Amino acid sequence: xxxxxxxxxxxxxxxxxxxxxxxxxxxHYLAAIKKVKHKGAREILKxxxxxxxxxxxxxEQALLEGEMEAILGDHKDVLYPGDSIYYDSTIPHKVQCxxxxxxxxxxxxxxxx
Numbered sequence: 001x002x003x004x005x006x007x008x009x010x011x012x013x014x015x016x017x018x019x020x021x022x023x024x025x026x027x028h029y030l031a032a033i034k035k036v037k038h039k040g041a042r043e044i045l046k047x048x049x050x051x052x053x054x055x056x057x058x059x060e061q062a063l064l065e066g067e068m069e070a071i072l073g074d075h076k077d078v079l080y081p082g083d084s085i086y087y088d089s090t091i092p093h094k095v096q097c098x099x100x101x102x103x104x105x106x107x108x109x110x111x112x113x
Contacts, residue, residue, distance in 0.1 A: 017086055061085055061095065066103030070095050 029049040036042050061068075062084040070077050071094045072087050078098050079085060087093060097103045 013086065061108075062106040064104040064106055066101045067098035068095055068103050068105060069098040 026049065029045060033042050033045045033049075036045060061070075063079045063081055065081060068079045070079060070085050070087075073091050073093070077085070095105070
């Protein structure tokens with residue numbers, strides 16, 4: 001596995017990071033909902049958790065066909081079929097076909113912590 005900061009270059013690493021982020025973030029909501037006694041406050045926490053599910057900020061992309069250029073801030077990589085990349089999409093980024101080769105990707109979005 002190759003990692004640089006918050007970037008993972010294997011599918012397994014990306015899935016593991018997604019599991020950790022989602023689990024940790026929603027455990028905080030669950031703990032707060034269990035502690036809070038006021039019904040209105042519990043509803044606010046539930047709404048916040050649901051809102052977080054709707055606002056996706058992290059992304060995992062798997063390259064299915066072609067060649068993809070991924071530019072994350074000042075870092076640039078070329079991915080080939082079978083490669084995947086995980087990154088926080090709040091970092092300035094751009095993905096594009098590399099060398100004009102038609103490309104197909106699978107993008108998976110999930111909620112960060």
